[in-house]
Amino acid sequence: MKEREKQKDFNLDKQHGEILGTYEEIYGHKTSIDVENMFQQCKDQIKNVLVLGRAGIGKSTFCQYVTYRWAKGELWSEYQLVILIRLRKLTNSRYPPGKKYSLINLLENEYFPCEDLSAEQIQHFKELCKNHQILWILDGYDEFAQNIPEQLEDVFKHVREAQHNILTSRPYAIKASYDAKLEITGFTNDNIVKYVEQFFNQIKNEMDNTSSESQKLLRLLKSNSSIWGVAHIPVNLELICSLWSNNDWTETTALTMTVLYDNIIEWQCRRHLTRQNINHEDITKQAVYDQCNTELQFLEYLAFKAMECNKIMLTPAILKEAQDDIKCSAIGIAQVLKMGILKSYDDSATGTQNQTEKQHYFVHLSFQEHFAARHLLSILKSTDKVKAINFINNNKYNQRFHFVFVFASGLLAQFDYKSCIESFWSTVQGEPLDLVGIKHIKLIITCIDELVEQAVFPQRTQFLKAISQWLGFCALHNGEALQTHITESLQQTNALLNTTIIQKTFLQLLQxxxxxxxxxxxxxxxxxxxxxPTEKLKNKILDAIVDPDPYIRMNVCKVLGNFGEDAATNEVISALINATHHEYWEVQIQACEALGKLGEKAATNEVIAALINATRDDDFYVRREACQALAKLALGNLGEKGARNEVIAALINATQDENDHVRWDTCVAFGKLGEKGASNEVIDSLVNFIGAIDDSDDILVDSLVWVMCSYDGMRPLKFETIEKIYNCMRKSSKIDLTPIPSERLMELFLNSRNVSWLRLVAYVALVQGIAVTV
Incomplete structure (x- = not known):
């Protein structure tokens, strides 16, 4: 959960015109908050909390989680009753028009559909409502807001304004103001790494080299900022991991959003054919798509229609229209659902088993956008192409359709859609055009990047030159807002900046x-x-590392670090080592950071010596950055055991630094090292630092937990260190012991015969719920 400290009032119409985008970017300054404390920001007597989150991020799971914890007596004891309402269940079919509904009607319909409450129970419920002893959890406002039944408007308004409530929604659907606004941000970067590693660890009996495969996947995910972004959503990351484990990716060096989603869809189609006992192992992707053509056409039409109508939930009317328009009324919705891309909302209270009478939704909005893009291009290459042209003209600058156009651009590389390359780009480039030009060039940047590595097309050079002109203008003029817009778009690209035309532009500017x-x-x-970077560009920038202007030197170090491991030549490494001795601390910081980014190629004895020397610098910012760089190098393969020990020793010394920030960052670094950093000295340092501060910082206690996951690292621990760990765990209210493999801790006790392990093993087992006291 993240608390959004600066948030304007939400307005649906306004948000659609802003930069929010279909992935509802995580933005603003945020601080972590515990579930128990989520009502602290509420200023009024009636406590209302808005919980935001992107599609598939876990809002409904959060609602179930807090309801379960309340039922166990673990939080919010001030409430006598917690009522979870799935707002998308509040439909006309379940609440027929013609009467007004009350709170008791909601309770009876949602929880007691087959029995009547007694007069005493009803009276007790009314007393609880009157005394504000009920917490209402209203899940899924974004799905409900599209069509709130008139007969339920009053009771819904009453719950929100006169009862304590938590309301969940996707960010763009809220119009009302809330004092307390929280966001479920999904996986953090570290969560993604841990999830991928755990996923492959669980299937190690099914495939070889799971550790290597997990690292390959992580490298590929990080190579594309857009894919890295959607991987923060749990449902997407699960699909990506499953796809990776079931396919051969050895030849894949670059990955675009379109290629990823196309592969996921192909994989789902093959699974669909397997369930129908249709052999697909020796047939091409196109043959697979031909086998599933009816289902795919249906999904494409549904997605496009839903995007046009701004719908997430697909009503029975839209389903029927799709069946009629594509002239395949015999298609079974149940058959489409088996593909795993379209989901049915199982409204069990209605008792209907007819899928055409239920609401449906795509497993994630990004799949809806991908299928909508496929449908758009299918129209564009048909005799009805005017409809597609009008759609592009009307919506090319509408942020809500941004990823539809991005996916459409990527699909143009495929044989099926190459015939509409000319008409697509001529329409995008044609009238109406953005008068200022910013929105247009941003659209071109994102669309071209999706296609630039995969296909050569007539407009390619023209577009790259246009982008180069904007780059030159931004670099030499003082328009801060303009530069920010262009830079943000370019930061989301993956291949565009590596093209020859763009890099020649940089060289010309640097003259x-x-x-x-x-x-x-x-x-x-x-x-x-x-x-x-080309050799010419890299050498030109490297020459500037001795520029007399320290500001330029500082930024040159930053650029060299951004180039990454492939640019880690001896000349680059040597220049950065020299920069760690620069008289200006700003240059030293950037040099240390760059060395940390260059990976294993930079893990030479000279680099390690330079960074260790920087950990003793007079400036604490330099010491702090040097420690972080050493930790990054230690994550890789340092080769000689002595080199790793030297790095670990330097980091242990840094935990005694006079500056709190240096000590804190070093402890966090040990957590990232995990089993590579597990030793008596490391754990001693972590426990001592955690014991000396307020235990409210869960990042530090997490560091201790991840170090403790190492069996080999924990095995030689001394009695005193084990005692310190146990006492630290008992003291900290924030520590999450779930990741620790309790069976390995038990092995430590049984194999070592060291009774000092017993209290620690028992405590971890009790907290994890796998042991009981008698």
Whole structure:
């Protein structure tokens, strides 16, 4: 959960025109908050909390989780009753028009549909409502807001305004203001790494080299910022991991959103054919799509229609229209559901088993957008192409359709859609056009990036030159807002900045001899993800590391670090080592950070010595960055055991630093090292630091937990260290012991015969719920 400290009042119409986007980007400054404390920001007597989250992020799971914990007596004891209402169940079919409904009607319909409450029970419920002893949890406002039954408007308004409530929604659907706004942010970056590692660890009996495969997948995910973004959503990451484990990706070096989703759809189609006992092992992707053509057409039509109508929940009327329009009324919705892309909302209270009478939804909005893009291109290559042209003209600058156009661009690389490349791009480039040009070039940037590595098409050079002109303008002019817009778009690209035309533009800009111009140019370049610089560009930037202007030197170090491991030549490494001794601390910081980013190639004895030396610098910012860089190098393969020990020793020393920030960052770094950092000295340092501060920082206690996951690291622990761990666990109210493999702890006790393990093993087992006291 993240608390959004700065948030404007939501307005649906306004948000659709802003940069929010279909993935509802996580933005703003946030601080972690515990579920128990989520009502602290409420100022009024009636406590209302808004919980936001992207599709598939876990809002409904959160509702079930807090309801379960209340029922167990673990939180919110001030409420006598917690009522969870799935708002999408409040439909006309279940609450027929013609009467007004009350709170007791909601309770009876949702929880007692087959029996009547007694007069005493009803009176007791009314007393609880009157005394504000009920917490209502209203889940799924975004699905409900599209069509609130008139007969339920009053009771819904009453719950929100006169009763304590928690309301969950996707970000764009809220119009009302809330004092307390929280966001479920899904997986953190570290969560993604841990999930992928655990996923492959669980299937290690089914495939070879699971550890290697997990690292390959993580590298590929991180190579594409858009894919890395959607991987923060649990349902997407599960699909990606499943796809990876069932396919051969050895030849895949670059991955676009379109390629990923196309592969997921192919995989789901093959699973669908398997369930029908149809052999598909020796047939091509196109043959698979031909076998599933009816189902795919149906999904494409549904997705496009839903995007046009701004619908997430697909009503029975839309389903019927799809069946009629594609002239396949015999298609079974149940058969489509088996593909795993479209889901049925199982409204069990209605008792209907007819899928055409239920609401449906795509497993995630991004799949809806992908199928909508397929349908758009199918129309564009048909005799009805005018409809597609009008759609593009009317919506190309509408942020709600942004990813529809991105997916459409990527699909143009496929044989099926190559015939409409010319008509697609000529329509995008045609009238009406954005008068200022910012929205248009941002659209071109994102669309071209999805296609630039996969296909050569007539407009390619024209578009790249247009982007180059905007780059030059942004680099040399003072339009901060303009530069921010263009930079943000370019930061989301993956291949565009590696093209020859764009890199030649950077070289031309860097010919400037004016210091103030070079400052602007490097300020721009350091923000951009150039992963494959040409030798000319790399050497030109490397030459500037000795520029007399320290601001330019600082930014050159930043750029060299951004180039990554592939750019880690001896010349680059040597120049960065020299920069760690620079007289300006800003240059030293960027040099240390860059060395940490260069990976295993930079893990030489000279680099390690330079960074260890920097951990003793007079400036604590430099010491802090040097520790972080050493930790990053230690995550990789340092080769000699002595080198790793030297790094660990330097980090242990840093836990005694006079500056709290240096000590804190070092302890966090140990957590990221996990089993690679497990030792008596490391755990001692962590426990001592945690014991010296307020235990409210769960990041630090998490660091201790992840170090404890190492069997080999824990085995040689001394009695005193084990006691410290046990006491630290008992003291900390924030520690989550779930990741610790309790069976390995038990092995430590049984194999070592060291009774000092017993209390620790018993405590972990009790907390994990796998032991009882007698």
């Amino acid at each position: 400037s001899t004016e210091s103030y111009e070079k400052r602007k140019i490097y300020k721009l370049i350091k923000q951009l993800p150039i992963s494959e």
